[in-house]
Amino acid sequence: MKNWIKKTITRKEVSDIYDRFGADPLTASILARRGIVNGNDVQYFLEDDKRYLHNPFLFVNMEDAVDRILQAVDEEEKVLIFGDRDVDGITSTTVLYNYLTSLGLDVKCKLPSGSDPYGLNLPAIDEFEKDYGSLIITVDCGISNVEEIKYATEKGMDVIVIDHHNPPEVLPSPAIIVNPKCADSGYPFKDISGCAVAYKVVTALRFARSEVYKNEIALLTAHEEGGKCAVEVIKVENLVEKSFFSEKYDAGTSISQTKLLDFLRGQQIFVWDANSTQQILSQTFGKGAEFNFLDLRPQLARIFPSMANASLSDLKSKSKIARYNPEYNSEIKSFFNIFVTFVNRQIEEQFPEIKKADERDLQLVSLAALADIMPLIDENRIFLRHGINSINKGNAREGLMELLSLQNLLGKKIGSTDLSWNINPALNATGRLGQPEIGLELFLEKDPAKRTDIANKIIDMNNTRKQLGIEGWSYAEEHARESIEKYGGKLCVVIDERINRGVSGTIAGRLVSTYGIPSMAITYVDGIAIGSMRSCRGYDVTNFLEQMSEVFISHGGHNFAAGFSFKKERMPEFLSYLEKLAPTIELGNDESERIDIDAEIPPDYLKPTLLTLVDKFEPYGESNRELTFMSRSLKISDALLLGKTERQHLKLTLDCGKNKWPAMFWGEGDRLHKEFDKGDKVDVVYQISRNTYNGVETPQMIITDIRRSMD
Secondary structure, eight states: OOEEEEEOOHHHHHHHHHHOOOHHHHHHHHHHHTOOOSHHHHHHHHHOOOGGSSGGGSSSTTTHHHHHHHHHHHHTOEEEOOOSHHHHHHHHHHHHHHHHHHHHHHEEOOOOTTTTOSSOOHHHHHHHHHHTTEEEESSOOOOTOOHHHHHHHHHOOEEEEEEOOOOOSOOOOOOEOOOOTTTTOOOSOOOOHHHHHHEEEEHHHHTOOOOOOOOTEEEEEEEEETEEEHHHHHHETTEEEEEEEEEETTTTTGGGGHHHHHHHHEEEEEEEEHHHHHHHHHHHHHTTTTOOOOEOOHHHHHHHHGGTTTTTHHHHHHHHHHHGGGGSSSSHHHHHHHHHHHHHHHHHHHTTTHHHHHHHHHHHHHHHHHHHHHHHHHHHHHHHHHHHHHHHIIOTTTTHHHHHHHOOOOOOOOOOHHHHIIIIIHHHHHHHHHHHHHHHHHHHOOOOOHHHHHHHHHHHHHHHHHHHHHHHHHHHHHHHHHHHHHHHHHEEEEEEETOOGGHHHHHHHHHHHHHHOOOEEEEEEETEEEEEEOTTEEEHHHHHTTTGGOSSSSSEEOEEEEEEEEEEGGGHHHHHHHHHGGGOOOOOOOOOTTEESSSSSGGGGGOHHHHHHHHHHSSOBBBBBOOOEEEEEEEEEEEEEEEEESSSSEEEEEEEOOEEEEEETTTOOOGGGTTTTTOOEEEEEEEHHHHHETTTTEEEEEEEEEOOOOO
């Protein structure tokens, strides 16, 4: 019997979220129950504005990467983008290729195909050298290609690494590295996809077209505080705060004797309301102290007329960012936020094509985040909200439109689950079958008829991939239990040359789902053992693999998903390592029998409008499971068994008073007539989804568990 858990929360916890952030009581209670209580976390559930995305120039090497690419444009260099064979690699390559070619660059793309290893390889470098190439940009790979990048630079090429995988102890050098997982990256959020990192580079390149790129600007405020003049200054470059100055002065202070003069020397200074600022500074430093200000208020009032007569104090009290981040609750920080908004709006007006291109890119970033199982917290939520909303507005980009059509998803409201279950597996099939260039071609092809042909080919490849997965699973089952026993119930290792290398990751993931422990699936290709490892229960597989790194030709990945390869003759060494390391594996609790409930909904409140709440917490996925509700004493007014398989499905109609709800209970038909029956009152744990039929959309329950009511 599954354990239903509804975490106890206090009324104060709910009211704090309600009062501070303006969330309705039910939303506030769900956030509190999920432990999302800090403003920095709450903002990504309540806000959609791209202003909440992190600035790409927070990457310490971003400016170097942008300048090197712009140099390539100026000198008409040839560029190679080297990506990966999965969805993240295909989308990363697409995003970067589309923008670099729009700059007029001569760009070639290369993805690992056939039996090529993961990551940049020497033959690709040699081929690029013959083509007189000078700049290699890796996307969704490269951070582990130490020798390959050294080889490329010895041939006179420069390399930019755009990646998000866990870095090794020794980083590739010389190279410009943009990777949020590097300890000194400067970026505040580590868990974005490779495509998101590529998107950040493209965003930075777009910003570089503006006149403020690399132009240091000082933002200054002055106000009376405790009988003194409080002066605060933020130096900003590329919309990133570089330094901060704050001092208070008595009237009659000589400005030549202050640190302020040196701090402002040579700076372009912006203020909010030049007249009042000059007046208060003159009262403090004397009328002889003249400042050359640029007044931002009249310029911003042109865009936002309501700001024409507002003071910074007024604007500070209305700042949403300050509501979520108290450290921004000051006039100077409010001014900084206003300046960022102003510059971004100016860029949109100057380059109106950016907005559409940005939305198209975010559709691909959305696919990558879901495919690579990125946690759907922080800015990942904004990425997906914009990407998915763009699709739902009928603006799906080329290639994606064709796949949506073939999967019968056009005309219905798309959610993260639709993309995860219907689009990403099809795209991934191209790489799994050794032809990722077909997935890339789908997004780059200009001819609609050709795109349709490519999309049909991808669907066929996905069907082949499914069959290979079924066959691979039958082979894996033969070895799984014996392996688990061998490794003390902590590890499952399946080694079978009949498993297609393209589905090894799928098999490893299914082993994890079935047995609840870290698992490996390994096969052989041309004398090379190629394996995938997946994990669960908090265990980091990259650290596990690093302990046997001397065996591998290559290895790397994420905390819960990694790949590796080694020569077949080294299998005895590999197995010896496994026997030694398996006992050291420490796993967290198995949560498979636990159901966490977000809210209890009384029958009278079970209305179709709950879909609005469900939409609010989209996107769903890693670190943000679907909302799970509980309702008590719902009468089963009808029950119908569906399907002819061994595990039949159950379709119920539940009487909720004013509303009757259709409900699906997948694979649990055998519980009817045994644990409950038509006419019984039951307690139900469920999610709410949309059922679209003939263009008509209706809400339905998807039941997770059900019990006969005790009352």
